[in-house]
Amino acid sequence: GERVGIAVIQGILAANDAQAAHNRAHLDACGVLAINLMSSPGAGKTSLLEATIEALKGDLGIAVIEGDLETENDAARIRAKGVPAVQITTGSACHLDAPLVHRALHRLDLQGIDLLFIENVGNLVCPASFDLGQHRNVTLLSVPEGDDKPAKYPVMFRASDLVLCTKADLLPLMPEFDPQRAQRHLQALAGNLPF
């Protein structure tokens, strides 16, 4: 039982990694930098993408792949900013995987795209274990979640290249959130990970 289960899981991860390498080669051939955006549900991934598009769309070609269990809402928000977006709906799966992203890539015209954002399913655990072919992982930590999240959900923060603190406007209302304590937790996990 358990040994067969572990073998199957290792097989799934190996197949995922092979597909992720193909995705990355595909992106590299098209000169596209891909960023995998991860966080808890509602930490502000789509809001950050909306603001980033507003700031960069004059200078860079941007496209977005959206991951959610259900609804096209996030893709619609991105398209409203004038940027192409493909929505993946996973049904009940708690993370994107490389085959899902591969199918989405083939629905995007990468001609003229410099920067591809992949918004993962909101989940501070599972998405960290599935390579999608991205070049960088960016994780959001929102102030209302508490400064202890890196200590309590370490797998995700260890996998991150950059951690962004969102909803900082709520800091005056959440005096228990100490950005320096969050940073100390992060450094304990991942050395000088930028925060």
Next chain:
Amino acid sequence: GERVGIAVIQGILAANDAQAAHNRAHLDACGVLAINLMSSPGAGKTSLLEATIEALKGDLGIAVIEGDLETENDAARIRAKGVPAVQITTGSACHLDAPLVHRALHRLDLQGIDLLFIENVGNLVCPASFDLGQHRNVTLLSVPEGDDKPAKYPVMFRASDLVLCTKADLLPLMPEFDPQRAQRHLQALAGNLPF
């Protein structure tokens, strides 16, 4: 590949369900009502437990099982309220399962306990699929996550017996959160689920 994977997953869920039935029989024999508390990371599960213990501990015997990837922090917070707590650390697993809860049950003295809270790993997807032997599921939706979470993470909300809205003190700062819209999303999923 895929078919073996599905068979293994079905086998894991069937074994989990059998263990959950055993847990429930154990709890029933001891006259304990068990509540599985689920939410996104940091939505306020432990804070709600602290307040609930404060309100009920004179009248009821309470115990808590805490689930986290790492740290004993939440169990320590509960013990500081004078209530017995067992911490489960899952390492990298994104949810509790019935065997983990079974082991924790045998570390608790259920003599004199009326109410057992099981705080699941913060995750709005996977915990919904694993029966632990609980009698009821309570899910928290915190205001800063946004009122669209039931529509976007439906599996969890469909599995809930009660949805509690937390961090309502932040409503004045998050005028985009419309409690009635959240309730409409919930009703579309789960009829007259109490909210």
